[in-house]
Amino acid sequence: MKRLVDDFKAMLPNQSDAIPITIEICYSFGDLLWDVADTRPIMSVLCTDPAFTIRSSTHLLAFHRMQNEIRYYLGYLPYGPSKYEIGVVESVREAVELALAFLQGEGLSEIEVPRQPRMKLC
Secondary structure: OOOHHHHHHHHOOOHHHOOOOEEEEEEOOHHHOOOOOOOHHHHHHHHHOOEEEEEOOOEEEEEEEEOOEEEEEEEEOOOOOOOEEEEEEOOHHHHHHHHHHHHOOOOOOOOOOOOEEEEEEO
């Protein structure tokens, strides 16, 4: 199985014109484990298809494919109790579109990419 991070990077447009970002594997992003009481059964998923973060100077995003969903976190830096959104997108293409819209400065309520927010603090 291909990793979500690899599929995501393959769909990103040429980054030379975009906002500088850093993409890093983080294996697990706690806010995306909203329905996982015991992580032991999913440990192999965390290693074979790990979560990853995307950072710019002002934004923090995380994506993780878990239980047949692509889950996301969109928030601002510094990380903490500020505006954020957690939810699910249907495809890698929507994950990339969502990330680009957010990184380019669209507000959470202005982003038109189809998604299912699970939690939102605006």
